[in-house]
Amino acid sequence: MTEHATTPALPDGFRSIEPTVSICPQCLDRVTAELAIRDGSVYVVKSCPVHGQQIELREANADYYLARNTFTKPGTRSVVQTESRRGCPFDCGLCPEHDQHTCIGLIEINGACELACPDCYTGRQDIPDLTLAEADRMMDFLQASESGQAEILQLSGGEPTLHPRLLDLIALAKTKRFKYILLNSNGLRLAEDDALVAGLAGLLPQFEVYLQYDGPSARGHSVFRGRDLRDIKERAIMRLTAAGIPVTLVATVRQGVNDGEIGAILRHAMSIPGVRGVNYQPLAYYGDSRADDRQDRLTLTGVLENLERQTEGEFQLRDFVPLPCNVERVALTFCYRENGRFVPITRKVDVREHLPLLGNTFAFDADEYLAQAAGDGGVCACMARFLSAVRPFIPAGYGRLSEKEKAGYFNRNLFRISVSSFVDAYNFDLKSMQRECVHVVTRDLRRIPFSAYNLFHRNP
Ligand code: SF4
Ligand code: SF4
Known part of the structure; x- marks a missing residue:
């Protein structure tokens, strides 16, 4: 792999923020690049000696981008398992250059799927079903990599509900002391299979379904999945929530497809008891995902600006904080119910004041802190201050509730x-x-890392 070291000259109108390293999408070599601002947005400006200058939108809202580092925390180092030889992103991993531990460990348990989505990042590979013995080894490896403190395990595919031993795999994961287990699903089988849903309900708590959901209109489903799946998704949501299984709706969003439904997705999700959250994922351009159409790329802050507009300011960009463990690419907020409406907790609590207390984890989790806030004493002064800030959001007698009652709350x-x-x-x-x-x-x-895997390592 070559590295091209020509520093790109910035075109007129761009102001440099800092140099970086990028990749030429044509030859996939490393190239030097600049992060630069123009008209309130941040761009990656790179120059490949073979394929010329390329400019790509990195973040729509430069103010958010520039402020993100006020939330950052030093990365949590993890066990190093490969050497630095060819340079990032070719040495995974994790190699000594990686600056963050594993918040979510993702295991692809199969390759089978009922759908053939044009943008599928797996490339619809023919991946055999994972055996229990293989899964056992991989889960132990993940725990060892995180010195026995691995937090979230995500089971993915293909479509993992088609794996014949799915329930056994989740049961196995529960013996491995993960804090939380996420199951990705397109929902097709969950919409039909009572026995499977009952089996999953038997594996609660600390378990949640990440359900692919492309919006309340047919458009997102048709473009991303090839057909209108709305009825199927609603049936899956209804069955899961009726069984008490928490659901997060995971919405792939793309400019010109369903970017006009970002607010409607949230409103729909919030209207269904048992749906615990929405995760928006601006489409990333891997493999054959129609990269030529990406002139209007949707970014993290592009999603938040749309959300603010489409909810008429009920949920605003400033309500979101960059996730302290990855301020670059994840933003979130927690909302609590007040007078029948959800209100962002970040309007009441300044997360920046409490950063030292928050773990480097996607499991930076209101549940956990609310649970601690319900306890008494035995904490340092800063923690006490933080806990008193979140205490108004917990009900009296929370500490005496059963696990089921807490989950219900x-x-x-x-x-x-x-x-x-x-x-x-x-x-x-x-x-x-x-x-x-x-x-x-x-x-x-x-x-x-998930992105490096899809870019370079899935089909080496
Ligand atoms: S992405 Fe891969 S190569 Fe780059 S730092 Fe992380 S582990 Fe190393
Ligand atoms: S549902 Fe998921 S795994 Fe199946 S084809 Fe679509 S993106 Fe790929």
Whole structure:
């Protein structure tokens, strides 16, 4: 792999923020680049000696981008498992250059799927079903990589509900002391299979379904999935929530497809008891995902600006905080119910004041802090201050509730909104690559940041 070291000259109208390293999407070599501002937005400006200058939108809102570092925390180092040889992103991983531990360890348990989405980042690979013995090894590896403190395990595919031993795999994961288990699903089987839903309900608590959801109109479904799946999604949501299984709606969003439904997705999700959150994912351009159409790329702050406009200011960009463990690519807020409406907690609590107390984790979790706030004493002065700030959001006698009652309380009264944007060859900048905290655990026992995996390692 060559590295091209020509420093790009900035075109007129751009103001440099800092140099970085990027990737040329044509030859996939490393190239030097600049992060630069023009007209209130941030761009990656790169220059490949072979393929010329390329300019890609990195973040729509430069003010948010420039302020993000006031939330950042030093990365949590993790066990190093590969050497630095060819340079990032080719040494995964994790190599010594990686600047964040694994918040979410993702295991792809199969390749089968009922759909053939044009933008599928797996490339619809023929991946065999993971055996329990392989899963056992991979889960142990993940725990060992995180010194026994691994937090969130995400089971993905393909479509993981088609794996014949899915329930056994989740049961196995529950023996491995993960704090939380997420199951990705397109919902097709969950909409029909009572036995499967009942089996999943038997594995509660600390378990949640990340349900693919493309919006309340047919458009997103048709473009992203090839057909209108609205009825199926509603049936899946209804069955899961009726069984008490928490659901997060995961919405792929793309300019010109469903960017006009960002507010409607949130309103719909908030109207269904048992839906615990929405995660927006601006489309990343991997493989054959129609990269030529990306002139109007939607970014993290583009999603938040749309959300603010489409909810007429009920949820605003300033309500969101960059996730302290990955300020580059994840933003979130928690909302609590007040007088029948959800209100962002960040309007009441200044997260910046409490950063030292928050873990470097996507599990930076209102539930956990509310639970601590319900306890008594035995904490340092800063923690006490933080806990007193969140205490108004918990009910009297919370500490005496059963696990089921606590889950019920959260289902009714808390709601999480997050945006996760991923790195592709166009918007690649080294710092955000090295900060990524969702890591694919491979069958040959490596951890590879999700974006690097889809870009370089899935089909080497
Ligand atoms: S993405 Fe992380 S693990 Fe992979 S090469 Fe870069 S720094 Fe190393
Ligand atoms: S549902 Fe998921 S795994 Fe299946 S084709 Fe679509 S994106 Fe790929």
